[in-house]
Amino acid sequence: MTLKKDTILVIGACGQLGSELTMELRAMYGAANVVAADIQFPKQAELRESGPFEVIDVLAPQHLADLAKKYQFTQIYHLAAILSATGEKNPKFAWHLNMDGLFNVLDFALEQKVQKVYWPSSIAVFGPNTPRLHTPQHTIMDPNTVYGISKLAGEGWCNYYFEKYGLDVRSLRYPGLIGYKALPGGGTTDYAVDIYHQALAKGTYKCFLTADTRLPMMYMPDALKATLDLMHAPAEQVKIRSSYNLAAMSFTPQEITASIQRHFPTFTITYEPDGRQQIADSWPQTIDDQVARQDWGWNPSYTLDSMTDDMLLNLKRTHN
Numbered sequence: 001m002t003l004k005k006d007t008i009l010v011i012g013a014c015g016q017l018g019s020e021l022t023m024e025l026r027a028m029y030g031a032a033n034v035v036a037a038d039i040q041f042p043k044q045a046e047l048r049e050s051g052p053f054e055v056i057d058v059l060a061p062q063h064l065a066d067l068a069k070k071y072q073f074t075q076i077y078h079l080a081a082i083l084s085a086t087g088e089k090n091p092k093f094a095w096h097l098n099m100d101g102l103f104n105v106l107d108f109a110l111e112q113k114v115q116k117v118y119w120p121s122s123i124a125v126f127g128p129n130t131p132r133l134h135t136p137q138h139t140i141m142d143p144n145t146v147y148g149i150s151k152l153a154g155e156g157w158c159n160y161y162f163e164k165y166g167l168d169v170r171s172l173r174y175p176g177l178i179g180y181k182a183l184p185g186g187g188t189t190d191y192a193v194d195i196y197h198q199a200l201a202k203g204t205y206k207c208f209l210t211a212d213t214r215l216p217m218m219y220m221p222d223a224l225k226a227t228l229d230l231m232h233a234p235a236e237q238v239k240i241r242s243s244y245n246l247a248a249m250s251f252t253p254q255e256i257t258a259s260i261q262r263h264f265p266t267f268t269i270t271y272e273p274d275g276r277q278q279i280a281d282s283w284p285q286t287i288d289d290q291v292a293r294q295d296w297g298w299n300p301s302y303t304l305d306s307m308t309d310d311m312l313l314n315l316k317r318t319h320n
């Protein structure tokens, strides 16, 4: 397979997305060709043991330059970021990491003649004046979290590096990501992972959002598929160089509870909204991802119930 000619760097490889994406890329490109990098050493044995790992701080350009002495990268996936809820606790540091980290990667990619860069954006780029239903690709974008502001600025810079310097940067606006392999890293949609763990551990869950807070979400296998489909699409099909809207499902805490109760009829939920409610209330409820479907054939596989079935099946093994 020609795929093995690539050498790939994943920055932020120990995170919720990175730990799964790295393993997927290693299966596809050969483990030795996918270098996992993070500021922390991986806790997950499979990540540590399956291929090369480098401790780097993406805020230190010298760390990237040192990597270039060992490897000649053809692709970079830059995932390191501070997420929405954590970002509000230290806004200036979130801006610093999310923006300067991105600049370091974009400049490194240009210097090293890296062929393709992937950088994820988020539904957090939308804000209180954005239409909340079927939010279109092009619309009002007035984010009011530092995370959303940094992602919107990052989208602009990705587009700029593509237009001005010809760098092949690709991006998706992920909804809340849900997976069983790693815990989430401080976002507003984290409840939708935690609820499954608590359903198994305690049979009850205290939710930090109200019962009817509807948010766009996606199961991790769909997020991995979307990411790799976009990265493998011919360049001319990737017409949006800021970031693509991406959707799979939207649900409320009440609806995910009902989905879990199909397996555990006695499972209960209580609601105690905190500061994350305000963030959730400024985000879309449903996303229109027609452009991604048209340009490179995006099509999700999982619904709320099929995700619940798979999450519980897999988590039961770990909880046992």
Ligand code: NAD
Residues within 6 Å of the ligand: 011, 012, 013, 014, 015, 016, 017, 018, 037, 038, 039, 040, 056, 057, 058, 059, 078, 079, 080, 081, 082, 083, 097, 120, 121, 122, 123, 173, 174, 175, 176, 177, 178, 183, 184, 185, 186, 187, 189
């Ligand atoms: P995460 O917080 O789980 O992981 C981020 C990783 O980056 C961590 O392993 C962390 O150690 C690493 N990191 C932090 N600072 C670093 C630094 N200075 N140098 C190197 N590594 C550093 O985040 P995630 O959920 O995996 O998200 C990955 C990307 O996807 C982010 O850009 C995020 O904004 C985006 N995204 C995620 C979601 C979601 O629901 N998880 C939704 C939308 C967008």
